[in-house]
Amino acid sequence: MRPDITQLIAALRRQPATHVPNVELGIHPTIKERFLGRPLLTLADDVEFWHRAGYDYIKLQPGVDFDPAGIATGRNLKANDDGTVVRKWASEGAGIIRSRADLGRYVFPKPEDLSYERFNQVKPLLPTGMGVIGQYGDIFTMTWEMMGFETFSMAVYEDPGLVEELNWKLGEIVVSMFERMAAHPAVDILWYSDDIAYASGLMISPPLLRKYFFPWLKRIGDLAKAAGKPLLYHTDGVLYAVMEDIIACGVDALHPIEPKAMELAEVKKRYGDRLCLIGHVDVDMLSRGSKAEVREQVRKNIAAAWTGTGYCAGSGNSIPEYVDFGNYLAMLGAVREFGGS
Numbered sequence: 001m002r003p004d005i006t007q008l009i010a011a012l013r014r015q016p017a018t019h020v021p022n023v024e025l026g027i028h029p030t031i032k033e034r035f036l037g038r039p040l041l042t043l044a045d046d047v048e049f050w051h052r053a054g055y056d057y058i059k060l061q062p063g064v065d066f067d068p069a070g071i072a073t074g075r076n077l078k079a080n081d082d083g084t085v086v087r088k089w090a091s092e093g094a095g096i097i098r099s100r101a102d103l104g105r106y107v108f109p110k111p112e113d114l115s116y117e118r119f120n121q122v123k124p125l126l127p128t129g130m131g132v133i134g135q136y137g138d139i140f141t142m143t144w145e146m147m148g149f150e151t152f153s154m155a156v157y158e159d160p161g162l163v164e165e166l167n168w169k170l171g172e173i174v175v176s177m178f179e180r181m182a183a184h185p186a187v188d189i190l191w192y193s194d195d196i197a198y199a200s201g202l203m204i205s206p207p208l209l210r211k212y213f214f215p216w217l218k219r220i221g222d223l224a225k226a227a228g229k230p231l232l233y234h235t236d237g238v239l240y241a242v243m244e245d246i247i248a249c250g251v252d253a254l255h256p257i258e259p260k261a262m263e264l265a266e267v268k269k270r271y272g273d274r275l276c277l278i279g280h281v282d283v284d285m286l287s288r289g290s291k292a293e294v295r296e297q298v299r300k301n302i303a304a305a306w307t308g309t310g311y312c313a314g315s316g317n318s319i320p321e322y323v324d325f326g327n328y329l330a331m332l333g334a335v336r337e338f339g340g341s
Helices: 005-012 029-036 043-052 100-105 117-125 139-147 149-158 160-183 206-212 214-227 240-248 264-271 283-288 291-305 325-338
Strands: 057-060 077-079 085-087 131-137 189-193 231-234 253-255 276-278
Touching: 005 131, 005 189, 029 043, 029 325, 043 057, 043 117, 057 117, 100 160, 117 131, 131 160, 139 149, 139 160, 139 206, 149 160, 160 189, 160 206, 160 214, 189 214, 206 214, 206 240, 214 231, 214 240, 240 264, 264 276, 264 291, 283 291, 283 325, 291 325
Parallel strands: 057 131, 131 189, 189 231, 231 253, 253 276
Antiparallel strands: 077 085
8 A cells, every 4th residue: 555644644634535544553563573574673674564554654652761770670560662661460559659758769761861763763764655653651651550559549639749749750751752753854643642541431530630631631732733743642441521621632533442432433423523533443353353353343433433534444452462463454454445545
């Protein structure tokens, strides 16, 4: 497929587009390597995957290490490839920051520690028509993960100053990334990701989200608007209670419309005039279903949400390594079949 970032941008802004674009937040390197038939070693290899698989973009993140002092070592934590510190199992109890003393010891990355090297290198590698999405996230998620959800929940009421200070430190770092990405000439689209809900409801109440989360999303939305670049937002879960808050922050497109949480047709009916919708192919179906089931789900999604614009096809979360490779290919093929590509 010939990439065309202008058509993706048109769909995200709910303007007429020629076809249904493919969009994913993350695709595991194992899947990429199987698709290419060789190891994924360089930025050029990554560009080739996104191009050959039929995406109009490559997604890049700033390079950052949120644990440069190794404080998390041996405490049931690990680092992602992008440097963010996450739990192997998100703690229900105490995390690594449980007190002001813990916060004082923790070493946070400075702006000069962040790397934008891949953004500076990517432009000459892009095929004609291909663009770049700059992505990062998890201000709210890192706040509660670093504290542990129980500690965070208690501190919201018993020591809100501790929560606010940690949230502020993390927020300022991540917003600085979006300042750089919004201004970077290689970046066409911005994407913020931060889970705030389960399939059964919000993780915390709307008033608390309006204190610890939405001000950051609004700042990022303002940056995107000033730069003239669309803003995508990812969160799992059922979102009806805060959908107006999401829209008010300047979000153009919502990902992934988790199948177990919300019906795509219902979200389209209620918000399709103000949001482009992305995803909604269940990851469990991609992992354990049949190719015929995947094909039919893609057809239903396009019928429910594509009106010549306003929808991008993809999974209901991301493409992990355990997804059936044939089903992933079936999803891409069905988008071409039913999406006018």
